[in-house]
Structure formats: C-alpha cells, structure tokens
Amino acid sequence: KPKIYCDVIYQEVNIPMHDGIITKAILASPADEHGNPIDGxxxxxxxxxxxxxxxxxxxxxxxxxxxxxxxYQDTRGRFDSGGEFFPVQDERADGKSTVLWIKEQSFSDGRV
Known part of the structure; x- marks a missing residue:
C-alpha cells in the first residue's frame, strides 16, 4: 500500500484489563505535515x-x-503496565480486553 499520510503522532494510553489492572501502550496515528492529528x-x-x-x-x-x-502495548507486569508478569498466564484474557477496548475507541473502525 502506498504512503498516504505525511506524519505520525505518538501518544501514551492507559488500557484497563478485565480485572482492573491498567496496561500502558503507545498509539501511533496519522498526522498532517504540521503534526496535527487527522481525524477518522x-x-x-x-x-x-x-x-x-x-x-x-x-x-x-x-x-x-x-x-x-x-x-504497541506493554503486557501485564512489564515496564509501566500494572500487575505481575507471569509469561502466558494472562495473555488470552488481556488480549481480549485490549481488542474490546480498541473497538470502543473513536479512532477505531472496529477492525483489529
């Protein structure tokens, strides 16, 4: 697919998991040549x-x-994300929580 946007904006976001733990992520979204976000x-x-x-x-x-x-999301218990890190243990439930969260956001068209 060819390049259609000039720039990218990065913002930190908090994503709640099913059990209340907050994970941290970076959301990269399109911006114009002046660094202004492009809605949609x-x-x-x-x-x-x-x-x-x-x-x-x-x-x-x-x-x-x-x-x-x-x-780009840090998994539970890693870097700035809350909770404890146990490899694989929470991945399925946390992945589902994240997908549901994305689908509710104004930037999402529902496809993940």
Missing amino acids: KRPTILVRTPYGNKAGNRVGHLFVERGYNLL
Missing part, C-alpha cells in the same frame, strides 16, 4: 509485547503512513 476511523494493528512499547516507534510509522493505527 481506521483499522488498528495491535502488538502486545513484554519487551517495551517504545520499540514500536521504529516501525510504526510505516503502517500509520499507509492508513492504519498502531497500538
């Missing part, structure tokens, strides 16, 4: 990682410039 609903690419959500900033612009949102 778009599909969202979700990346959940225990390795730090800042890593997504290196490649996120490639997707966002082509018409997607990118949500």
Whole structure:
C-alpha cells in the first residue's frame, strides 16, 4: 500500500484489563505535515509485547503512513503496565480486553 499520510503522532494510553489492572501502550496515528492529528476511523494493528512499547516507534510509522493505527502495548507486569508478569498466564484474557477496548475507541473502525 502506498504512503498516504505525511506524519505520525505518538501518544501514551492507559488500557484497563478485565480485572482492573491498567496496561500502558503507545498509539501511533496519522498526522498532517504540521503534526496535527487527522481525524477518522481506521483499522488498528495491535502488538502486545513484554519487551517495551517504545520499540514500536521504529516501525510504526510505516503502517500509520499507509492508513492504519498502531497500538504497541506493554503486557501485564512489564515496564509501566500494572500487575505481575507471569509469561502466558494472562495473555488470552488481556488480549481480549485490549481488542474490546480498541473497538470502543473513536479512532477505531472496529477492525483489529
């Protein structure tokens, strides 16, 4: 897909899980040449990682410039996300909570 947006805005977001734990994520969204957000609903690419959500900033612009949102989420108990990290234990439920949260947001067209 060709590049259709000039720039990308990155913002930190808090995402509540089914049990009240808050996870942290970076949302990358399209911006114009002046760095102003471009309104509209778009599909969202979700990346959940225990390795730090800042890593997504290196490649996120490639997707966002082509018409997607990118949500790069720290998994439970990692970096600034709340809770305790137990590999795999909460991934299914937390992934579901995150997808449901995305679908409720004004930036989302419901596709994740």
